[in-house]
Structures are given as structure tokens and as C-alpha cells.
Amino acid sequence: MTTTDRKLTEPLGTVAGFFGVLLLLITALGVVGALIGFGSFGGFGRQAIVCATQPNTGYGGSDWTAHLGVAAQHGANLWIDGTLHACAPHPSVYQRLMYTFTGAPTALVWAAILFLVWRLVRAADRQGPFTQLVATRMRLLGWVVLLGALAATVVQSAANAALLNTLLKDQTGVGDAFSTLPRILPVPLLVWAALLTFARIIRLGTAMDEDIQGTV
Amino acid sequence: MTAALAQPGEIAVRLDDLLTERGMTLTELSDRVGITIVNLSILKNGRARAIRFSTLARLCAELQCQPGDLLRYTGR
Numbered sequence: 001m002t003t004t005d006r007k008l009t010e011p012l013g014t015v016a017g018f019f020g021v022l023l024l025l026i027t028a029l030g031v032v033g034a035l036i037g038f039g040s041f042g043g044f045g046r047q048a049i050v051c052a053t054q055p056n057t058g059y060g061g062s063d064w065t066a067h068l069g070v071a072a073q074h075g076a077n078l079w080i081d082g083t084l085h086a087c088a089p090h091p092s093v094y095q096r097l098m099y100t101f102t103g104a105p106t107a108l109v110w111a112a113i114l115f116l117v118w119r120l121v122r123a124a125d126r127q128g129p130f131t132q133l134v135a136t137r138m139r140l141l142g143w144v145v146l147l148g149a150l151a152a153t154v155v156q157s158a159a160n161a162a163l164l165n166t167l168l169k170d171q172t173g174v175g176d177a178f179s180t181l182p183r184i185l186p187v188p189l190l191v192w193a194a195l196l197t198f199a200r201i202i203r204l205g206t207a208m209d210e211d212i213q214g215t216v
Numbered sequence: 217m218t219a220a221l222a223q224p225g226e227i228a229v230r231l232d233d234l235l236t237e238r239g240m241t242l243t244e245l246s247d248r249v250g251i252t253i254v255n256l257s258i259l260k261n262g263r264a265r266a267i268r269f270s271t272l273a274r275l276c277a278e279l280q281c282q283p284g285d286l287l288r289y290t291g292r
Contacts, residue, residue, distance in 0.1 A: 214265030216255045 016117040043096030050091035050099040054084040071169040086167035101159030105152035130209035142195030149188035225291040
């Protein structure tokens with residue numbers, strides 16, 4: 001392989017590798033911290049404090065909750081800094097689980113995307129960029145970005161809503177799980193469209209590449 | 217309405233015949249024209265999808281032939 005070939009998949013290879021290592025490190029530190037009692041992983045660990053933020057709602061002042069018609073359930077704390085936050089210093093297993101679901105889906109989608117990018121880069125490095133394999137992996141990556149982002153948003157919104165219901169007396173402003181979709185949809189949709197389009201271009205380029213390879 | 221196009225025949229490369237006629241080996245030709253043996257083998261065995269004009273010119277110059285001597289259309 002020549003130097004030019006190796007640089008073909010850069011800087012994607014390096015950037016994906018960097019984020020992959022970072023994700024692994026953060027996960028490992030979180031798990032170890034939760035196990036030895038110095039931190040938390042998701043909502044788990046001895047020192048885990050579970051918090052949720054009320055979505056799609058803003059509060060103008062820092063005046064307290066009684067005036068806003070919001071009250072905490074027994075054992076929960078509230079505070080306002082433009083938006084309403086509710087925390088449980090001693091969370092139940094259900095609250096811990098819901099808290100984990102407010103963040104874990106995005107992390108899983110990230111991990112899946114990084115893995116697929118790594119496989120894509122490896123295929124391009126080994127077999128060249130204009131192959132059916134690269135096109136197929138690019139298409140798969142596009143679908144995972146789109147569907148993964150949508151699924152993660154819905155699951156996290158639903159988990160946040162369920163968690164808030166255990167922290168607030170009245171379930172104000174919890175919203176439905178799909179209300180945040182329009183806000184997050186544009187970027188994954190654009191990435192999906194770009195990846196599928198480039199996959200088509202690569203598929204077309206495969207035939208041209210075969211002709212070039214067969215030219216003496 | 218368009219009539220269905222008949223499948224064309226194939227282009228055969230007569231490199232083997234020309235080398236025999238001139239008493240030359242593939243290795244010698246490779247050295248003289250500066251084309252790798254691998255590429256000449258692809259050409260000789262009919263596995264090439266295309267041939268550059270420059271390749272054709274170098275072969276014709278060395279084998280003292282015309283492109284028509286090197287290529288032949290084999291109909292179905």
C-alpha cells in the first residue's frame with residue numbers, strides 16, 4: 001500500500017479512532033468508578049444522584065416553585081435556572097434505570113456509528129474506495145445514523161418523562177416522547193441523504209474502476 | 217419501437233501469433249516496450265477490458281505491425 005492510499009481515508013480514520021478510544025475510556029472509568037464507589041455509571045453507583053430536566057419549558061425568573069405551580073415529590077429536590085431541574089439524592093432502582101435510559105441510547109448509537117465508520121475505513125483501506133463493500137457499508141452507516149438518532153431521541157425523551165413523573169407532583173410540561181424529533185431531525189436526515197448519495201456514486205465508480213483496472 | 221440489439225462478438229488480441237511469427241518471447245517484448253509482463257499477459261490472454269493508444273503504438277512499433285494486425289473481431 002502506498003502513502004497516498006493510506007491518506008485516502010484520513011482524517012476520518014484518525015477522528016473515528018480518537019472518539020472510539022474516548023468513548024471506551026469514559027465507559028471504563030464510569031464502570032470502575034461505580035464499582036469502587038467513587039462515581040456513578042448511568043444512574044448506578046453508590047454516589048449516583050439522579051436528575052431530570054423539564055423539556056420544552058422555560059422560566060423567566062428564579063422565583064420559587066410554589067409560584068410556578070410545580071412541586072417536588074417526597075425525597076426529590078427542585079431548582080430553576082431558566083429551566084426546571086428535579087433531582088433524587090436517594091433514587092429508587094426504577095429512577096436509576098430511567099436515568100440510565102436518558103443517556104445510554106445516544107452512547108449506544110455513537111458506539112454503533114464509530115464501529116461502522118471503522119469498518120468502512122478498513123474496507124476502503126484494504127480493497128480500495130471503489131468497491132461494492134464500501135458502498136454497502138456506507139449505506140448501512142447512513143441508515144444507522146438516521147434511525148439510531150430518531151430511536152435514541154424517542155427513548156431518551158420517554159425515559160426523561162417517566163423520570164420526571166416520579167420527581168414532580170403534578171406532571172406539568174413532561175411532553176410527549178416525539179416532541180423533540182423535529183429539532184434533532186435535520187442533521188441526521190442530511191447525513192443519511194449524503195451517505196446514501198455517496199454510496200450510489202461509489203457504486204457507479206466501481207464499474208469505472210473495474211474498467212480502469214482492466215486497461216493495459 | 218427499437219429492435220433489440222444483437223450481442224456483439226469479441227475483440228481478440230493476436231499477440232501470441234505475432235510473437236511466434238517474430239520469434240520473440242513475452243519477456244523480451246516486455247523489456248523492449250516497457251510494459252510489465254503482467255499487463256502483457258492480461259492482453260495476451262484476452263482479459264483486458266481496454267487498451268491505451270500509447271500501449272498499442274509501442275507494441276506496433278516493436279512488432280512492426282499495424283493495429284489491425286494485433287486486433288481481430290470475432291463475430292458470433
